[in-house]
Amino acid sequence: MFCSKPTAAGLAGLCLALMVVGTGLSNLNGALAGVSGYQVQVENLDGGTFEEASCHLNANGCIYPVAGGALPRIGGSDRYHTATLLAGAQFIRAETAIIVGGDCYCDGASACGLAGALKAPVLLTAKDCLPDVAGACLTRLKTSRVIIVGGEEAVASSVEEALHGRGLSVERLGGENRAETAALVARRIREERGLTNRDGGSAIPAFIACGLAEADYLAAGPAAFKYGAPVLFVERDAIPEATREAIGQLGAAGVYIIGGQEVVSVPVERELASLVKVNRRLAGADRYETCATLNRHIFGPSPGGGVVLAGSSRRQLADLLVAAMLGRPVLFAEEPVPPAVSGYLQSAVEGGAGIILVGGELAVSPGLEQAVLRLVEEIRAAGRAGEKGGRSPTGGTSPGTRKKIKLQGLPETVELGVGDIIELPVVVSPRDAIIEVKSGSPVLFQAAAAGKTLVLKGISAGEAEVKITASLGGYRRGEAALRVKVFDKEWCSLDPEGLSELQAEELSFTICDGLPYLAFRDIKRDQKASVIVYRNGKWEYAGDLSFTTGMAYELTLGREHSGTGPLYLAYRDSTFNRLTVMRLAGGAWKIAGEYYFAPESVSNISLAIWNGSPYLAFKDGLSGGGVSVIGCTGGSWEIIGSRGFSAGPVGSVCLAAGGGGALEGAGLAVAFQDGSCDWGATAMMFNREWGGAGSPGISAGEAYSINICWEKDLLYIAYQECLSAGRRATVKRFIDGCWETVGQEGFTSGEAGRIAFQVSGGIPYIAFKDGSCQNKVTVMRFTGDQWETVGAPGFSAGEPDDIFLQVYRGEPVVA
Structure with a gap:
């Protein structure tokens, strides 16, 4: 406004x-007013079969379009494309992304644990150039930081330069060999999780595999992602020094050996046991059985989130690598379906799990898909027969003899704007029922059932239905639907x-x-x-x-x-x-x-209310043009602290009230243009006396249009500063005694004048006169990874003389 x-x-x-x-x-x-939420009662309803879904969406928001009578599949034109499709569907935004070489499966397995710890996607790159689809995905996810896993033999410096050219910060974790790279990644996982040996070891295990056994270490990828756990490498008959050191530094809560004695020998297992607790060896007669054994032990026999199938040839192992981002058990598959795979699928389907295919038809052929569908139908047919007889296919009492599931209390319609994210709490009875999104419209909105919360994000204007399912066991199902209306936001005047x-x-x-x-x-x-x-x-x-x-x-x-x-x-x-x-x-x-x-004698007046009393800050002409603050706490006005307490003359004075708690009673803060620091921005807080909030001169150069405000115990400052690119807006927050930049310094595309600023619900908003839009008004907000425009930029009819910003119930209002 x-x-x-x-x-x-x-x-x-x-x-x-x-x-x-x-x-x-x-x-x-x-x-x-936003949607207050809705209640779901789970009682009694006949459920449909999995194949009836028009699409499937996992608990973290991954959408998979499905043709009628087919399994959900996500697969691109190649491994790089498939990785971006998984990342783009699984993550709405990702401040950090992991990049590995598309042919370096060992580095990819190491990266899975770090990606899980950072909640970051894993993207693949060619050795010498970044694929266009990967670059587009980074832009779409609004990524600001990239971690390359692997040395320059895997990902050349030209890729790193291309990432820098996109304005991304780049870090590389790469050793002389796969064992050293994995050890570097494990150390970084420890740092991200804040783990030290003083903690008595990490709360998560590590996975040990032979560095030459691709199928084994890739099978551990989903578990590593899910728990943010490291994957380390050994040789068949020796433990590399880098791995030995990593185990000692991690203090891991036990390790799992992946693979049989032919790839990790008994002497190596004994040596590992002398270094760290060996929880067990997870192995089978072949890659299929090893993978099924690992999944059964880590994820359980009936994983509620579903099972992922990927191709088993070496060429398709890249699909299995990036499928780890789903954090679900992944199985190798081929036609005919191996017994170990069919056995795990049976227990999973009986437990109500769905099946997802990763990779195109060259990776998971239509014939294999039909074979899996036939297997699923046979399992369900046996289950229905068991229901009639009161027995399940596995011999127990069929859940069908109990009440089935019914969903009630959903609103008919939910409205949200493009770019908005809303969370709707879901109350489930019985509490252990699993909520999932069965279908929606990924073109219009993204939807996710995150635990017991439905999360919706508006993508483009339109209206569509979203279906929600609840399940408990393989035979208790329910379904309900609501309309989601997504509209383009626009600025409009209030009674002009x-x-x-x-x-x-x-x-x-x-x-x-x-x-x-x-x-x-x-x-x-x-x-x-x-x-x-x-x-x-x-x-x-x-x-x-x-x-x-x-x-x-x-x-x-x-x-x-x-x-x-x-x-x-x-x-x-x-x-x-x-x-x-x-x-x-x-x-x-x-x-x-x-x-x-x-x-x-008074100018640059700023008013703040604290604990029911008014306070004023101003440039005090009777004190050399320094800043003074007065307050009316007992019916009369008095000086707060010392008069003219700034080090020199000031301008652009702004007073804020509302802090406290962690800052030991500090509730008043003042920011100003500081003549003693070349007219840069300075902030001070009152706690019995006025003291500096960080060092004087927060800005890089001269600062204008200074705003300061509290958000709970965090102090924020926004200002226009003179940079080499011109006068741009910068926002910072005061954490641990230092000012930390929110996003990037000078983040506006053009010169920013007449800045107004507020933080609401942890989200900073800024309104300003936008030099890139004929000096009309633009509003931006920081979404956690970067600044984005709210509505259209330069939406005002003309150039404003002044701007005021308030945020009410999550929506900006500007005058």
Whole structure:
């Protein structure tokens, strides 16, 4: 939203704009209310078969389109494409991504544990060039950091240079051989998980495999990803020194040996047992049986999240590598289906698990798919026969004799904007029933059943149905559906006709108790202060019109950090240049404390409310132009700390209130343009005395349009700074005694002026005059990995003179 300074003829461009959520807006309070959630009761309903699904989506959000009568499949034109499809479907955003060589399976297996620890996707690259599909995936996931696993023999420096060229930070973990690389990755996993030997070892095991047994170490990939556990390599008859050191540093809670004695000998097993506890050896007569044994022990015989099938030839092992991102058991498969595979599938299907294919038809052929479908039908047919007889195929009491599942209480429709992510809590009875998303529309939205929460993200405008299933065992199923409406967000004005009648200057804007308030110097009424409020779809005056004694200057509205009243207004009154604060009470404006006299000496006024009392910060002309803060805590105004406590003259003063807790009582903070530091940004906090928040001169150069605010115990600052690329916006937060940049310094594409800033729900928002959009208003927010534009950039009709930003129930409102 924006405010445009009026011409002599009056306020031609005064406007409020709102990021619309839904339609039929009558007032702000309630217009932005989100979906409160829904309740699911699980009782009694005949369930359909898995093959009836039009698509499947796992517990972390991975969507798999399915043709009728086919198994869910995700597969691209090659291994690189398949990896990006898995990553793009599994991850909505990924600040960090892991990249490995597409032919270096050993590095890929090592990378699985790190990817799990970081919650990051694994992408494949050719040795000398980054595939276009991988680069596009990094852009789509808004990745800012890449970790290459493997030396330059696996991933050449040209790939690293290409990643740097995309503006990504790049780190490489690569040793002289596969064992050293795996040890480096294991050490990094320990660092990410904060594990040290003082902890008595890690809470996770390590997997040990022969470095030449590709099928064995790749079989461990899904478990390594799921638990963020390292994969380390041995030789058949020896333990490399790098592996020995890694085991000692990890202090692992036991290791699993993957593979039989022909690949990891008994002497090596004994030597490992002298270094660390060997939990057991997971092995079988062939790769199929070894893989099934590992899955049965790590994931259990009936994994609720489903089973993944991948091709068994060496060429298709890359599919198995990236399939580890699903964190589900992965089986090698070929036609005819090996007994070990069919045996594990039987227990999984009986337990209600679905089956997912990874790889194209060259990897998992249609013939193999049909063979698996026939096997699944045979298992289910036996289960239905067992239900009729009261016995299951495995000889127990059939779950079909108990109540089946029914889902109730779902809302008919959920609405969200493009780019929005909403979480809807799901209450399940019985509690151990598994919730999954059965179908949806990946073109319009992404959906995920994360535990007992349904997560939706708007992708593009449209409307579609999402189906949700609940299951408990192989025979208790239920299904329900709701409509998801995704709409394009746009900025719209709140009653522009009502605002156009005003003639106003020197504006201030806030939202208090869910209602927007606008204060201004009223040109029509002797330039005294007036305040209007947007209520019931129209603007009306709050309190008396032109209620100040004289002309009002430097108006600033304030309310508690929580967004609740009472509402305060501070200004400089032309009558004897009085600095005055008034409070709206009972529909009338009343003086807070007494007049505070500061003849010709006060400017850059900033108001904050803390624990029900108003505080003012300002440039104090009687103290050499330094910053002073006053507060009205007992009915009268008094200096807080020392007068003029800054090291030198100041400008662009901003006061914030609302901190505390971890900062030992600090509740007031002030930021300003610091003349003693070449006019860079400086912040100070009050805790009995005013002290520095970090070192003076936070910004790289001169800073303007400085904003500071609290979000719980975190202090944030935003400002325009002079960089080599021009005057750009930067946001930082104060953590552990240091200022940490949020995103990148100078993240705006053009010059950023008249900055307004607020943090809501942990998400920083910034509004500014955008030099790349003809100086019109743009709003951005930090999504956890990068800054993104909210709505259209440069949405205002013209160039604003000043900008104010508030965030109400997760939606920005700008004046």
